[in-house]
Amino acid sequence: MIEMFDVWKTYPNGVNALQGINIKINRSEFVYVVGPSGAGKSTFIKLMYREEKPTKGEIFINGFNVDRIKERQIPMIRRNIGVVFQDYRLLPNLTVYENVAFAMEVIEASKSKIRKRVPEVLELVGLPDKLKAFPNQLSGGEQQRVALARALVNNPSIIIADEPTGNLDPDTSWEIMDLFEKINFSGTTVVMATHNREIVNQMRKRVIAIENGQVVRDQQRGEYGYEN
Numbered sequence: 655m656i657e658m659f660d661v662w663k664t665y666p667n668g669v670n671a672l673q674g675i676n677i678k679i680n681r682s683e684f685v686y687v688v689g690p691s692g693a694g695k696s697t698f699i700k701l702m703y704r705e706e707k708p709t710k711g712e713i714f715i716n717g718f719n720v721d722r723i724k725e726r727q728i729p730m731i732r733r734n735i736g737v738v739f740q741d742y743r744l745l746p747n748l749t750v751y752e753n754v755a756f757a758m759e760v761i762e763a764s765k766s767k768i769r770k771r772v773p774e775v776l777e778l779v780g781l782p783d784k785l786k787a788f789p790n791q792l793s794g795g796e797q798q799r800v801a802l803a804r805a806l807v808n809n810p811s812i813i814i815a816d817e818p819t820g821n822l823d824p825d826t827s828w829e830i831m832d833l834f835e836k837i838n839f840s841g842t843t844v845v846m847a848t849h850n851r852e853i854v855n856q857m858r859k860r861v862i863a864i865e866n867g868q869v870v871r872d873q874q875r876g877e878y879g880y881e882n
């Protein structure tokens with residue numbers, strides 16, 4: 655579960671990216687975050703995985719106040735949250751297997767667990783036979799599948815995605831969205847910032863619209879609501 659209470663974010667240059675956000679996202683929900691460019695969507699989700707800290711207000715992830723936790727507890731929060739980006743962010747010198755394994759090594763999983771789990775999660779995202787490939791030998795859609803496998807490998811309760819289909823063609827975007835839906839059906843919370851109006855309007859989920867750093871709409875089975 656994700657909760658924000660009167661959350662404000664002012665960047666050092668004085669930009670008020672978020673202004674008084676109150677939100678509750680329950681376990682197993684699927685939420686789109688929409689809004690114009692510069693509205694504060696990325697900032698909103700960066701606060702969830704503690705890439706940024708709020709200037710004011712409180713954020714709870716699964717009951718933990720992310721601002722109050724000790725430095726050494728940050729890995730515990732991050733293990734519970736998988737993150738996927740528009741530009742995949744795979745390590746270019748590592749194979750697909752190694753990229754996914756790396757996320758388990760960081761949390762000091764045993765070698766035997768890694769050997770068992772990595773092929774499992776690559777199977778789940780539909781890439782069982784690309785273990786030895788390097789990222790630059792894969793299509794964009796395949797790279798995003800690897801990124802998703804990496805985000806999922808430690809069994810997080812929450813997946814956060816910032817424009818995951820932003821670099822993909824429509825067919826590939828739908829394939830990736832089918833995967834997100836499958837992951838959500840298995841109980842994982844999904845929070846996704848997106849500009850993809852077709853997807854939001856067809857795959858109806860909760861929609862949180864942010865404008866000028868404020869939540870201006872919060873609808874179940876909502877629509878995109880902007881012309882793009």
Ligand SMILES: Nc1ncnc2c1ncn2[C@@H]1O[C@H](COP(=O)(O)OP(=O)(O)OP(=O)(O)O)[C@@H](O)[C@H]1O
Nearest residue numbers: 665666667669671690691692693694695696697698
């Ligand atoms: N690190 C930063 N330092 C200073 N200002 C920032 C920083 N990151 C974002 N901003 C500013 O904060 C505001 C919100 O940015 P944010 O990236 O959250 O918007 P967004 O809704 O995700 O936009 P987009 O849809 O274009 O990705 C913008 O005015 C942006 O310029």
